[in-house]
Amino acid sequence: xxxxxxxxxxxxxxxREMKANHSVFVIMGGGSGTRFWPLSRELKPKQxxxxxxxxxxxxxxxxxxxxxxxxxRVFLVINRAHRELTRKIFKDRGIQIFExxxxxxxxxxxxxxxxxxxxxxxxxxxxxxxxDHFIGDGELFRTTLRAGIELSRRxxxxxxxxPPIKPETGYGYIKRGRRCDSIRGQGVFEVxxxxxKPDEKRALLYIKEGNYLWNSGIxxxxxDLILNEIGKYLPKLYQGLMEIEGVLDRDQYxxxxxxxxxHLQSISIDYGIMERTREPVYTLLGNFGWSDVGSWQAxxxxxxxxxNANGNMLEGLTTIIDSRDSFIVNRSEKLVAVxxxxxxxxxxxxxxxxxxxxxxxxxxxxxxxxxKRKGFMDWV
Amino acid sequence: xxxxxxxxxxxxxxxREMKANHSVFVIMGGGSGTRFWPLSRELKPKQxxxxxxxxxxxxxxxxxxxxxxxxxRVFLVINRAHRELTRKIFKDRGIQIFExxxxxxxxxxxxxxxxxxxxxxxxxxxxxxxxDHFIGDGELFRTTLRAGIELSRRxxxxxxxxPPIKPETGYGYIKRGRRCDSIRGQGVFEVxxxxxKPDEKRALLYIKEGNYLWNSGIxxxxxDLILNEIGKYLPKLYQGLMEIEGVLDRDQYxxxxxxxxxHLQSISIDYGIMERTREPVYTLLGNFGWSDVGSWQAxxxxxxxxxNANGNMLEGLTTIIDSRDSFIVNRSEKLVAVxxxxxxxxxxxxxxxxxxxxxxxxxxxxxxxxxKRKGFMDWV
Numbered sequence: 160x161x162x163x164x165x166x167x168x169x170x171x172x173x174x175r176e177m178k179a180n181h182s183v184f185v186i187m188g189g190g191s192g193t194r195f196w197p198l199s200r201e202l203k204p205k206q207x208x209x210x211x212x213x214x215x216x217x218x219x220x221x222x223x224x225x226x227x228x229x230x231x232r233v234f235l236v237i238n239r240a241h242r243e244l245t246r247k248i249f250k251d252r253g254i255q256i257f258e259x260x261x262x263x264x265x266x267x268x269x270x271x272x273x274x275x276x277x278x279x280x281x282x283x284x285x286x287x288x289x290x291d292h293f294i295g296d297g298e299l300f301r302t303t304l305r306a307g308i309e310l311s312r313r314x315x316x317x318x319x320x321x322p323p324i325k326p327e328t329g330y331g332y333i334k335r336g337r338r339c340d341s342i343r344g345q346g347v348f349e350v351x352x353x354x355x356k357p358d359e360k361r362a363l364l365y366i367k368e369g370n371y372l373w374n375s376g377i378x379x380x381x382x383d384l385i386l387n388e389i390g391k392y393l394p395k396l397y398q399g400l401m402e403i404e405g406v407l408d409r410d411q412y413x414x415x416x417x418x419x420x421x422h423l424q425s426i427s428i429d430y431g432i433m434e435r436t437r438e439p440v441y442t443l444l445g446n447f448g449w450s451d452v453g454s455w456q457a458x459x460x461x462x463x464x465x466x467n468a469n470g471n472m473l474e475g476l477t478t479i480i481d482s483r484d485s486f487i488v489n490r491s492e493k494l495v496a497v498x499x500x501x502x503x504x505x506x507x508x509x510x511x512x513x514x515x516x517x518x519x520x521x522x523x524x525x526x527x528x529x530x531k532r533k534g535f536m537d538w539v
Numbered sequence: 540x541x542x543x544x545x546x547x548x549x550x551x552x553x554x555r556e557m558k559a560n561h562s563v564f565v566i567m568g569g570g571s572g573t574r575f576w577p578l579s580r581e582l583k584p585k586q587x588x589x590x591x592x593x594x595x596x597x598x599x600x601x602x603x604x605x606x607x608x609x610x611x612r613v614f615l616v617i618n619r620a621h622r623e624l625t626r627k628i629f630k631d632r633g634i635q636i637f638e639x640x641x642x643x644x645x646x647x648x649x650x651x652x653x654x655x656x657x658x659x660x661x662x663x664x665x666x667x668x669x670x671d672h673f674i675g676d677g678e679l680f681r682t683t684l685r686a687g688i689e690l691s692r693r694x695x696x697x698x699x700x701x702p703p704i705k706p707e708t709g710y711g712y713i714k715r716g717r718r719c720d721s722i723r724g725q726g727v728f729e730v731x732x733x734x735x736k737p738d739e740k741r742a743l744l745y746i747k748e749g750n751y752l753w754n755s756g757i758x759x760x761x762x763d764l765i766l767n768e769i770g771k772y773l774p775k776l777y778q779g780l781m782e783i784e785g786v787l788d789r790d791q792y793x794x795x796x797x798x799x800x801x802h803l804q805s806i807s808i809d810y811g812i813m814e815r816t817r818e819p820v821y822t823l824l825g826n827f828g829w830s831d832v833g834s835w836q837a838x839x840x841x842x843x844x845x846x847n848a849n850g851n852m853l854e855g856l857t858t859i860i861d862s863r864d865s866f867i868v869n870r871s872e873k874l875v876a877v878x879x880x881x882x883x884x885x886x887x888x889x890x891x892x893x894x895x896x897x898x899x900x901x902x903x904x905x906x907x908x909x910x911k912r913k914g915f916m917d918w919v
Contacts, residue, residue, distance in 0.1 A: 494577075512875045
């Protein structure tokens with residue numbers, strides 16, 4: 160796990176990885192998922208949880224790209240609601256933190272980062288990365304990012320596609336086209352098209368056909384190119400961004416940002432731009448081991464090597480008898496005891512307990528919604 | 540449920556039930572089970588839990604027999620460890636409380652009560668009752684007890700046998716013999732023999748044969764008769780009781796009790812006396828609805844009428860989605876959320892959570908033992 164999680168990049172620095180300056184890394188940390196309820200809450204979403212190692216995922220993401228860039232070239236876009244949480248984690252860092260007043264999905268986030276980057280450095284490559292993903296091999300990941308930055312300098316829109324290892328229905332797919340010359344030893348393909356999350360039958364078909372990749376949600380492009388595409392396909396967003404750009408570094412900035420954002424449509428960069436653009440889009444093969452860690456079950460599978468002889472994974476103060484393939488997460492001072500369970504998920508926090516079928520953990524969101532509907536606001 | 544639990548006997552008092560004085564009722568409250576962990580603990584066993592209604596089972600038991608006897612004729616035998624708990628419940632009552640320094644099962648408890656009763660009232664009938672059972676119809680129960688007391692006055696040892704409604708393996712059985720004349724409309728049989736808890740096959744056979752009853756653990760006999768039988772079959776206990784009798788109402792009583800009890804063997808009145816005696820033993824048919832409430836599952840079945848349309852029974856702050864036939868007991872300020880569970884048991888207390896297969900709740904004891912073995916003494 161330690162090797163996988165790669166928060167040990169410092170050791171590898173003996174190799175002296177070159178920084179990829181003249182580019183900017185944008186960590187998209189504005190998400191507000193509830194799929195890890197009761198550990199995740201509206202005020203503490205997944206990227207702020209240390210579910211894969213000792214540090215919050217957003218910090219792991221930062222540390223992973225650190226060897227690539229001076230800190231001032233790392234942008235962190237977060238929701239204003241998570242300001243204190245973020246400052247606490249990054250208090251000794253020179254990274255740039257940008258707050259969105261409301262979550263509007265990734266297209267506005269990318270646009271906002273783009274105008275800030277443009278103002279400071281002009282038209283350079285920007286790599287946008289989700290804050291809450293699992294990356295197995297950090298060094299290979301950075302090599303892939305370098306290749307992507309190089310490719311983006313040639314005017315291409317770049318994405319990273321993950322060779323799928325199972326017919327996952329929770330991911331979008333990328334259908335790859337013609338193979339191109341490798342860059343830095345990394346495979347490159349033209350993108351034929353982006354495909355929405357498939358049903359199981361279709362996912363199986365994609366795996367069989369062999370020319371589909373998982374869409375990792377990581378994109379690399381020059382600032383002017385993406386702003387141009389936003390202008391074409393999301394003109395309202397573009398107009399808003401231009402207004403914001405007009406008040407950058409001025410007192411009106413926060414109020415303008417709030418006004419503009421309050422009217423923005425929530426839309427992802429994938430759906431809003433990447434699926435529609437007529438610019439050349441390329442995909443790099445991401446062989447570094449990847450997951451979006453979308454559910455308790457996904458986390459359980461990722462941590463497979465921590466399971467005991469009965470297939471159980473136990474965290475915290477627990478007593479378990481005659482149970483198999485269960486995931487018990489106890490983050491409280493209380494004792495959790497489990498008897499005769501199979502494929503059960505138990506998550507215990509200081510103020511809530513979740514118990515459920517581990518195979519249905521993607522539905523945890525429904526629990527969070529039910530709680531909100533019932534007005535149990537202390538647990539939202 | 541209200542009708543079943545019968546803590547509303549006061550209303551029925553309109554009928555003016557006659558007291559059965561010249562007899563004593565001994566509530567055996569010294570048990571120390573852990574089958575309701577985490578709600579029950581060594582310092583708060585089942586008889587002190589309000590799992591069937593608004594009051595602790597031991598109080599329900601007292602209220603149930605109250606119409607039969609003046610309070611001074613109700614004896615409560617408890618473990619010294621539960622002194623405060625007991626005093627709190629019965630603080631305004633004139634009942635007699637006797638403490639055992641150590642739990643030694645029911646034979647010593649019955650013997651101790653017998654010498655106290657003998658000292659005060661001489662050779663009168665005593666009815667011994669477990670403190671933690673469910674009784675459906677309290678009025679019928681009292682009628683049966685009256686019949687038993689009447690029978691015991693004729694020099695018989697009396698037990699109450701429950702016509703079985705399923706091949707339960709958790710109960711001992713009574714094989715009944717010849718039918719005798721009814722008393723107060725209650726069926727009476729000679730007892731052929733007592734039978735230990737059977738396996739499933741044998742339990743099925745008992746049901747088929749039709750002449751087996753569940754052993755309710757309720758016994759009625761004259762004081763001299765039971766002391767005599769203890770003298771015959773448990774001479775060491777008898778000797779100890781005589782020593783204790785010698786210091787009744789004296790300063791040496793507590794020290795003597797402690798010394799004697801420390802050497803006593805743990806043995807039940809069933810096994811130690813009732814199964815061996817050659818005196819005539821009779822059984823009354825107990826048709827009042829009975830259970831020893833031996834597990835969470837037994838409790839779930841008893842409370843069947845509180846289950847919702849999905850077969851779930853929910854207590855406390857819970858959110859449950861797409862689950863069936865599950866028993867969720869939340870006795871904390873925390874929120875319990877359940878997703879996609881079937882026949883699941885969840886018990887949440889302020890310091891522990893139990894999750895398990897409801898059908899295996901008789902094994903909860905193993906959890907309590909594992910916790911003790913692990914040295915988690917806060918949860919024992």
